[in-house]
Amino acid sequence: MNFTILIWDNKSQTGMKELSALPLFAKVVELNSFAKAARQLNVPTTTVSRKIQQLEHDLGGKLLNRSTRSLSLTELGTQVLPKAQLIADTVSELYSDAEEMANQPIGTLTVSAPKALSQDLLAPMLAEFRARYPTIRINLASSNRFQDLTKQNIDFAFRLGPLHDSNLVALTLSPVKYVLAASKAFCDKYGEPLHPLDLYQLPCIRNHVEGYFLPWRFAYRNEEVEVSNQSELITDDFNVTKELALHGAGICYLPYSLLRANIQTGEMVTILNEWIPEDRTMLLVYPDKRHMPLKSQLFIKFIREKRDEFKLNLTRSQN
DSSP states (O other), X not given: OOOOOEEEOTTSSSSEEEOTHHHHHHHHHHHTOHHHHXXXXXXXHXXXXXXXXXXXXXXXXXXEEEOSSOEEEOHHHHHHHHHHHHHHHHHHHHHHHHHHHTTOOOEEEEEEEOXXXXXXXXXXXXHHHHHHOTTEEEEEEEOSSOOXXXXXXXXXXXXXXXXXXXXXXXXXXXXXXXXXXXXXXXXXXXXOOSSGGGGGGSOBEEEEETTEEOOXXXXXXTEEEEEOOOOSEEESOHHHHHHHHHTTSOBEEEEHHHHHHHHHHTSEEEOOTTSEEOOEEEEEEEEOOSSOOHHHHHHHHHHHHTHHHHHHHHSXXXX
């Protein structure tokens, strides 16, 4: 995106100053890198560096302390940054408005989702969305790693709640039912636990996201139990956890939707059925923006229409 912003300055001999460096400055701070900002904005790194230097000259002081590994804001930079971010947001909105003037939803939506959800549920949905809106491109990033929506330019992310970031908006899609399960061969060999605390004595397969272990929580009548034992088998991929459990490596704690077919065929056996695992919630999260592009509005509307489909796939059948 190339743009030039000019502002009248009565104190300047020329009267006009170019402020296109302000959005560049905001982007450099956001990504903590001149090179990353240049790549994202599709301009040479030397251009970014030159414009920041010119901006510092125009404003009469350094905005950034530079070292070989990091950048930090000076006192002047801290004062300038909010105004630079406002200008960057305004320019982005202007381009979005121009895009929508033709009343045609165009552009790319970057969507992040866990691998299992992408494969089993989202892929057919996104194919339907593309058929309905062929001028909107979809970039689906299937990952079980935590994604920073702002820094990684992600428009939407499907996540398990709760939401901890107040800068994001969350659309609740469905409860996600969890089960404790193991292969039939595993149960024949080790027997089934009678209480969640018995899990400390059995091989378990744990999941983590960026080093954070997903807790195993259970409730029965008035008793609540959390199991947090460390395991010799740890993965960051639900599908890998499922395959390990199917091959008798241990007990897994996974969404029922992922194991439904294996439970129905008898390959997997649910354990501690009277102890109800804590429900989690599938959310669609996105940055809180005053101006939402048409392509994003249409995506939110489409996903709202699919809520029943999410619930059908992510909750346990009562039959």
